[in-house]
Amino acid sequence: MKDSRKDLEKLERALKLAWSRRPPSxxxxxxxxxxxxxVARLNAAEQGSPGPSLFDSTLLRxxxxxxxxxxxxxxWAFPSDPSLxxxxxxxxxxxxxxxxxFQPMGL
Amino acid sequence: xxxxxPSSTSxxxxxxxxxxxxxxxDEAVIAKxxxxxxxxxxxxxxxxxxxxxxxxxxxxxRDRVEEVAHEAFVKAYQSxxxxxxxxxxxSWLAKIASRSCYEFWRERRRKPEDSITALSGDRxxxxxxxxxxxxxxxFRRECRRREARxxxxxxxxxxxxxxxxxxxxxxxxxxxxxxxxSLLGWSAVTVKVRAHRSRKRLRRFxxxxxxxxxxxx
Numbered sequence: 394m395k396d397s398r399k400d401l402e403k404l405e406r407a408l409k410l411a412w413s414r415r416p417p418s419x420x421x422x423x424x425x426x427x428x429x430x431x432v433a434r435l436n437a438a439e440q441g442s443p444g445p446s447l448f449d450s451t452l453l454r455x456x457x458x459x460x461x462x463x464x465x466x467x468x469w470a471f472p473s474d475p476s477l478x479x480x481x482x483x484x485x486x487x488x489x490x491x492x493x494x495f496q497p498m499g500l
Numbered sequence: 501x502x503x504x505x506p507s508s509t510s511x512x513x514x515x516x517x518x519x520x521x522x523x524x525x526d527e528a529v530i531a532k533x534x535x536x537x538x539x540x541x542x543x544x545x546x547x548x549x550x551x552x553x554x555x556x557x558x559x560x561x562r563d564r565v566e567e568v569a570h571e572a573f574v575k576a577y578q579s580x581x582x583x584x585x586x587x588x589x590x591s592w593l594a595k596i597a598s599r600s601c602y603e604f605w606r607e608r609r610r611k612p613e614d615s616i617t618a619l620s621g622d623r624x625x626x627x628x629x630x631x632x633x634x635x636x637x638x639f640r641r642e643c644r645r646r647e648a649r650x651x652x653x654x655x656x657x658x659x660x661x662x663x664x665x666x667x668x669x670x671x672x673x674x675x676x677x678x679x680x681x682s683l684l685g686w687s688a689v690t691v692k693v694r695a696h697r698s699r700k701r702l703r704r705f706x707x708x709x710x711x712x713x714x715x716x717x
Contacts (some may be wrong), residue, residue: 400631400710401703407630407639408655408706411648412672418557420549424566428573429542435578436538 522546527586534581541577548590549573552597559601559668561653572600598665598683605661619654619709623647627709651709658705663698670695671702 521529521543532540552572557565576596583592619627626647633639642648656664669680670691677695681688 397710401707403631403639404627404706404709405703407643407648408652409672410640410643411652412558412668414644414649418553418562418565420545420553420566420569424570425542425545425549428545428570429539431570431574432541432577433538435574 525587526589530580530583530586530589533577544576544589544593545573548593551590552593555594555597556601558673559598559665560604564604568600568604569597571603572597575600595683595685598669599685602661602665602684605664609661619651623651623654626651655702655705659698659701663694663701666691666694667698667702671699 521532521540524532524543526544526547529540529543533544549569552569553565556569556572560568572593576593579596583589585592626642626645630639630642630648633642656667659667665684666680669675669683670677675683677688677691680686680695681691684691
């Protein structure tokens with residue numbers, strides 16, 4: 394009985410020490426960037442804009458414009474295809490559609 | 501937070517702008533974030549990221565620390581307009597971090613994934629080695645072993661999220677009832693009752709680990 398009580402105390406003390414001994418891992422730059430991205434999106438959502446994170450790269454903006462131009466040219470070349478024209482119009486006039494198309498690509 | 505950045509700035513604001521955000525006090529950083537300079541929030545992340553990680557890593561499994569700390573900072577950002585005393589940002593953030601851990605366990609309770617209910621061979625071995633340790637150094641070495649934390653996690657799993665947080669704050673962190681109540685946003689009476697009840701429950705569970713041993717010489 395006495396041994397058991399001593400063992401219990403020992404075990405409780407060990408568990409308490411184990412609690413204090415867990416070394417915290419330092420936050421990484423990648424983690425900080427992901428939090429800032431989240432915060433920027435929240436801020437953009439509050440202000441009703443698509444957010445700076447999606448279009449903050451010049452290359453991305455260029456790719457977006459180039460893509461739209463290519464689609465416009467295709468629509469012009471094949472005027473009888475209504476679905477193609479519909480896509481172009483949606484992309485140009487309706488930003489959320491553009492976002493929905495580009496966001497899953499990790500852009 | 502939603503207010504636009506003013507086009508004309510006062511002398512004091514110009515002075516603030518000229519100094520690097522890293523050099524600003526918490527109050528000034530918070531004021532800037534609330535003015536709409538969202539990127540300045542990163543200063544708080546750099547300043548207190550490690551602190552929040554140290555709180556969170558004690559309460560949640562290692563592989564979930566980043567996720568819960570992320571949540572805590574996002575909540576802090578969203579609650580920033582309501583902060584009463586920006587100079588006490590650190591303790592305010594600690595509360596948010598602790599409550600995020602509590603939320604994590606509540607969520608986990610709703611969707612239990614891998615619940616371990618018994619001691620594995622490694623942990624049983626750890627328990628044997630711990631109880632057999634004679635010297636202080638042996639004891640410390642055993643406490644440092646990974647299994648120690650796993651046995652503790654197993655014991656804490658027996659408690660509901662509320663009791664778990666109370667045990668962690670009072671019995672493991674050594675905080676007072678008042679501090680714990682303030683941290684978790686509960687009344688002191690609730691904390692006291694939970695502390696008493698959960699300690700008894702935890703002790704009962706730990707006791708169940710012991711009879712598995714053979715005490716004969």
